[in-house]
Amino acid sequence: MANEKQYNVAVVGATGAVGQKIVHYLSENLFPINELKLLSSKRSAGTKVNFQDREITVEEATADSFKNIDIAFFSAGGSISEKLAPEAVKHGAVVVDNTSHFRMDENVPLVVPEVNPEHLENHKGIIANPNCSTIQMVAALKPIQDKFGLKRIIVSTYQAVSGAGLAAEQELTKQTGQRLAGEEMEANVLPAGSDKRHFPIAFNALPQIDVFDEDGYTKEEWKMMNETKKIMGDANLQVAATCVRLPVFTSHSESVYIETDNEVSVDEIKEAIKQGEGLMLEDDPATQTYPTPLSATDKKEVFVGRIRKDVDHKNGFHMWIVSDNLVKGAAWNTVQIAETLVKNKIV
Structure with a gap:
């Protein structure tokens, strides 16, 4: 530099x-x-x-x-x-x-x-x-907000254990071995080290990241909702999040639904992503081309795929966003x- x-x-x-x-x-x-x-x-x-x-x-x-x-x-x-x-x-x-x-x-x-x-x-x-899961989502959605306006975001995350630290990674490794050996899996870290109960992450999915807070949301979900509004400069933006931990070591994935201000096509959304800084479009169902946690690991970009129009809402779109939570995140x-x-x- x-x-x-x-x-x-x-x-x-x-x-x-x-x-x-x-x-x-x-x-x-x-x-x-x-x-x-x-x-x-x-x-x-x-x-x-x-x-x-x-x-x-x-x-x-x-x-x-x-x-x-x-x-x-x-x-x-x-x-x-x-x-x-x-x-x-x-x-x-x-x-x-x-x-x-x-x-x-x-x-x-x-x-x-x-x-x-x-x-x-x-x-x-x-x-x-910002929070790792917030970073990759707002990076992907910013070009869409700039070109077509953005009213609403509903996101479900599929987050890697590395987001919870080295102890969570070690526990996933240990539990995997225990399960494959037919032993009882020990859980001491996830879903939240400070919470009362802990559950195995190996061969599992935990719909809790951090502890529960107001109205049944977790702190991680509140982070995503509040940080997104602050970063994107729109206090009226509607944002809802469900954050889930998966037995993946690195890279967070997100299923994101958005509603734009203006009616646009899938191709226009894809073009906005293509032109966005730090973004990579990987979207071709015919060749099964889409982002995965493994393919995104150790890379600086935010990867976007599975872009499709909602079947009921003319301004609604679904997409899949993946990025390395320790790198760009x-x-x-x-x-x-x-x-x-x-x-x-x-x-």
């Missing part, structure tokens, strides 16, 4: 799954870094990480870690962001936070660069990275936000 200015960058949570990918994309995209500081919990401090042609020792994250830092990426949990992100801002850093802590704060922009980069202009030191979108800040000279 060509740029005259070099930046001092910190990554909080550098040893975690998302933090490691943030470091990878900073290296791969040649982000203009003068100094890179990798930070973590006290337990992970001292770990050695290779970055380009040098080895960096991970340090414990403290309030004083952000002196002379220009951009700080946070991906170490909401409690860490709550405690240390304001400290980073006090030291003059711009924070890009990958947790849910600041997302619905009215003073914090919630940004997907392909959708609402203009919101970055109003940041007050902290920028929030987390690390890559986070790095894109920083790249946009640099490109637009906001930092």
Whole structure:
């Protein structure tokens, strides 16, 4: 990424799954870094990480870690962001936070660069990275909203266990072995680690992601509904979500129903997707071409297929949206936000 200015960058949570990918994309995209500081919990401090042609020792994250830092990426949990992100801002850093802590704060922009980069202009030191399942949906729907208007969204998600962390991935592996061996499956993590009951995810589907909240919706469902309205800039947009966890390791899938303001054709919807930034249309029923979690893994794009008109509503359409929840759904979108800040000279 060509740029005259070099930046001092910190990554909080550098040893975690998302933090490691943030470091990878900073290296791969040649982000203009003068100094890179990798930070973590006290337990992970001292770990050695290779970055380009040098080895960096991970340090414990403290309030004083952000002196002379220009951009700080946070991906170490909401409690860490709550405690240390304001400290980073006090030291003059711009924070890009990958947790849910600041997302619905009215003073914090919630940004997907392909959708609402203009919101970055109003940041007050902290920028929030949206929920992984929200990111891929709004990225796919933005070109449709721009061209044809959007009244309503109904989404059912089919989310990978990696969205619940390493413990959930390990439990899926263990339960699969137990089931195939004819043993009883042990469940201690899903659907939500903090909830009272846990159920096996292997060979199963759990219609609960995070804990239940108001009106029978889960926190994950509320995230999708509220974040979508904020990102797309339409408080009157009708959004409903049902979030389901599947025994898939990586990449979230979504069945999405939309209603446009104007009557349009399937071909016009497909053309809007084709022209959309960061989107890949994979839609040919004749050749069984459509996105899957396996085919989307480790890729930066959002993949869209199965686009068809609703049989009862003239302005209704159904589609299938898939993206890697650790890449575009987390690390890559986070790095894109920083790249946009640099490109637009906001930092």
